Amino acid sequence: MNERSEPTTGAAEPLAGGDRVDSATEAFVAHRNLLFTVAYEMLGSAADAEDVLQETWLRWMKVDMGQVRDQRAYLVRITTRRSLDRLRTMRRRKEAYIGSWLPEPLLTAPDVAEDVELAESVSMALMLVLEMLSPTERAVFVLREAFTVSYDEIASAVGKSPAAVRQIAHRARRHVDARRPREVVSPSQARAALESFQRALEARDLQGLLDVLAPEIVLVSDGGGVKRAAPRPITGADKVARFIVGGLGKAEVALTGESTVVNGNPALLVRVDGEIDGVIAIDVEGARITGLYYVRNPAKLTRIAAENPLTLR
Structure with a gap:
């Protein structure tokens, strides 16, 4: 599915060239940290996540803003698709990796540790478990469990039906739950x-x-x-x-x-x-x-x- 299929609001007026660029830039900057987190959780690599953001930006700058109903959802959709493409190529890289592969560690602010949901979603332990999922399972799990994206939006992002996404989410959740720590400590x-x-x-x-x-x-x-x-x-x-x-x-x-x-x-x-x-x-x-x-x-x-x-x- 092409990203241009996002339905129009019907009420948006076309923007002049400079205004369109400013509006697109403002939206991207506003959601950049979210998009980086999405890409990082899917890839386990900050360097690859940054590359995905660059690809997302280039694609976003070609979008007709008048056709975008929800900028956040649209940007997450682009980022997810670019991350899925990169995940598949990274699999070949990891097969040739010497020794065990771990996610790239990120220094984070101390208050992130106080956000239990966020801290668990980016923990080394959980991200290592996510490596065992298929690319589509990982995308569905991350979007649904960490970012509470609706099944319809996930379906659009991964190119599956909402019913199929529900099944994938259930399967991925069961797989992760069987391997995540039994006890959450403070x-x-x-x-x-x-x-x-x-x-x-x-x-x-x-x-x-x-x-x-x-x-x-x-x-x-x-x-x-x-x-x-x-x-x-x-x-x-x-x-x-x-x-x-x-x-x-x-x-x-x-x-x-x-x-x-x-x-x-x-x-x-x-x-x-x-x-x-x-x-x-x-x-x-x-x-x-x-x-x-x-x-x-x-x-x-x-x-x-x-x-x-x-x-x-």
Whole structure:
């Protein structure tokens, strides 16, 4: 379906060239943070999300504003379609990726962590689960669950009937629910677990790590073939703790952790001899860490120097 099929309001007057450009620019800027969040949640890559926004902008500038009934819905539709196209090409890229693939971490404002719905929707854990969905399932899930887009609007965006979209949404939700954390903890509980982990990490304290790691913990590390990382996820507190301590290098190497907020959740910025080594995101249940996501690939650490505005509205 072509984006030009958006129904007219019937009452809009044609805009002069300069006025049309100004109006289109104003609308795009007003919704830019939302569009970036949509693209990022679908792709897991800020760089690709920015490319999608550029494509959305170029397409948007060709649209007849007099034919657009709902600018937000129209822009989300364009962004979704461009993201779907890119998702399919990214799948081939990921198949050739060296080791485990993790989403690109984003530094976010502390108040994002207080927005439970937003923080969960962009969490590393959930975005990793979304990687298991097909491109269409991911688009439907993201638009419906995170952005509460109507089934009719989603159907228009993904080129399916509303009935088919409902079935896809149900299937995707069931798949995600089976893999998402059983317990949602508060930001303060997550920070407390992270602080315990940080102390044990900096002290290279094996027992301290075992005390804060859940028995069933899973560690996923992403080095992109550039930095050392486990080729596959590691499961079990003892194996994870020994992998972490064994990978810290010589005792004289200065290792520090800095508490931060990544993807709306408490995280740790790790430095080795003062240089950024990576970002560790966590899952917490029952005061213990059940998931560790360590992004070390330098190409994925470009968005941790400045806060990235994310929004569901």
